[in-house]
Amino acid sequence: MSAESLTYLLVGILAFGFLIPKILEFLQVLRPVPEVPTTLSQYVTQAKLLEAKAYQKDNFRFKLIAGTFSFVFTLVFITQGWFGAIDSWLGGFGLPPLLVSVAFFALIFIGSDLLSLPFDYYSTFVIEEKYGFNKTSRLTFFVDKLKGYVLSILVGGSLLLVFLSLIHYMGEDFWWQFWMVASVFMVLVNLGYTAWILPLFNTLTPLEEGEVKEKLLRYAAEVQFPLTHIVVMDGSKRSFKANAFFSGFGKRKKVVLYDTLLEQHPPDEVVAVLAHEIGHYKKKHLKWGMLISCLEVGLLLYLLSLVLFSKEMSTALGGSSWSAHLNILGFTMLFTPLSMVLGIGMNWMSRVHEFQADAFAKESYAGKPLAEALKTLSVKTLSTINPHPWYVFFTYSHPPLLQRLARLEK
Numbered sequence: 001m002s003a004e005s006l007t008y009l010l011v012g013i014l015a016f017g018f019l020i021p022k023i024l025e026f027l028q029v030l031r032p033v034p035e036v037p038t039t040l041s042q043y044v045t046q047a048k049l050l051e052a053k054a055y056q057k058d059n060f061r062f063k064l065i066a067g068t069f070s071f072v073f074t075l076v077f078i079t080q081g082w083f084g085a086i087d088s089w090l091g092g093f094g095l096p097p098l099l100v101s102v103a104f105f106a107l108i109f110i111g112s113d114l115l116s117l118p119f120d121y122y123s124t125f126v127i128e129e130k131y132g133f134n135k136t137s138r139l140t141f142f143v144d145k146l147k148g149y150v151l152s153i154l155v156g157g158s159l160l161l162v163f164l165s166l167i168h169y170m171g172e173d174f175w176w177q178f179w180m181v182a183s184v185f186m187v188l189v190n191l192g193y194t195a196w197i198l199p200l201f202n203t204l205t206p207l208e209e210g211e212v213k214e215k216l217l218r219y220a221a222e223v224q225f226p227l228t229h230i231v232v233m234d235g236s237k238r239s240f241k242a243n244a245f246f247s248g249f250g251k252r253k254k255v256v257l258y259d260t261l262l263e264q265h266p267p268d269e270v271v272a273v274l275a276h277e278i279g280h281y282k283k284k285h286l287k288w289g290m291l292i293s294c295l296e297v298g299l300l301l302y303l304l305s306l307v308l309f310s311k312e313m314s315t316a317l318g319g320s321s322w323s324a325h326l327n328i329l330g331f332t333m334l335f336t337p338l339s340m341v342l343g344i345g346m347n348w349m350s351r352v353h354e355f356q357a358d359a360f361a362k363e364s365y366a367g368k369p370l371a372e373a374l375k376t377l378s379v380k381t382l383s384t385i386n387p388h389p390w391y392v393f394f395t396y397s398h399p400p401l402l403q404r405l406a407r408l409e410k
């Protein structure tokens, strides 16, 4: 394919990647506000549903503006060959090719982050604030940003360095070599998430003795789940949203409960939420998820290896000669449609897993408290109760609330 047609293809894919999600969101916004279903009548009022719709519309408008901004920006960069211009400019310093690649990605990262910063800020302090979700102080927001940068530079930077070194020094074999590195890294992050990463952003304290802990331990013993570490995370520092999750494999498993979960839900509901999480564990969803992610990374790297050494891709982005980083950038754009298809598959699997975890909680504990917990959670987060089926198909990692309730309350 000639460089010129490749440029057109990239522009086409960029437009496709921008329009499809917007069309789906628009379909979602157009859904009328339904009557309050009987199962939710204790939890939600018509006014609350109208508020949820207003929240959805505000978010849609905001994301449309933010998305259009970044779309136009990228479009100009591609059609004007500015990515290539940055590459030529960096190349002029006489640095080794590896460092030119590192500097290129550092610039792109800083640039795109600075551009999205005002949008992040607006979303948190104007939209989330308006609907009473935001609890983040401006200090926490900026400190989070800074910690995020340090983490990106240390972790992302070293991974990028390994990745680019393999490309520059190993040539075509880079893909399976980096696949090995990335897989080990993913397993390590999963093992150490609560021990190393979470404490950087949150305070974790062991769960206090009391009714909740007793009930959790009794249930865990009944389903023969070795529950030793239960910690409470100060999720309330940032938002009202409540949650619980697991991290680690084998003996190092840790259950993390948001403080908001403990504050807003009676002990039975906390146990039911944990039962759902244990369901994920018992049905091996975490391991499957891990395996599939590893395979996906392998596929991605293999496909990259097919594009990486093409001179046309560099030219298509305005480069004057072959450049690894221009080609990686071009590949990430080229990959968009396939990544959408893979995303649909992953979401579908995730929804199936959610139903299975719900069913496990219902069988091993009870359906009702989980249903109650879901209702409270959804009402608080103003989630849509009649999502558009296409929107669900493409983007929902969890089944819609009413479908889950129907199975839990059956």
Ligand SMILES: [Zn+2]
Residues within 6 Å of the ligand: 276, 277, 280, 354, 357
């Ligand atoms: Zn789940």
